[in-house]
Amino acid sequence: MKNRCPQNHPCPSIRVCPVGAIGQIGFDAPTIDQEKCIHCKKCVKYCPMGAIQVKE
Template sequence: MNNIKKIPILYNRKEECCGCTACYAICSKDAISMVEDEEGFEYPVIDEEKCVRCYQCIKVCPFKTIR
């Protein structure tokens, strides 16, 4: 049932994410983990099993201001 709505895309390129952790902090389902890349910067990764597609993480992201 969860597959009806698409999992949110937090960023396509790393330039679109500053690692602020706002998405991680807002997710009430604990579906987001901050994962370190090879350079030591943390980027959010969504657990598709836990995500309920509420899109709060997209709303809170400073890089995805709704225009």
């Protein structure tokens, strides 16, 4: 949900992703590589604005 991401800081969820599925260029909203994502939801817990959601 890009509209919830302030996009002015390094995304803290990137550091907790165990498979490296989250990327960020500059301070743009992070992107999630669905092919790599294992749906562990660690990124959801660390997103301070609740912008990352995992659909089952």
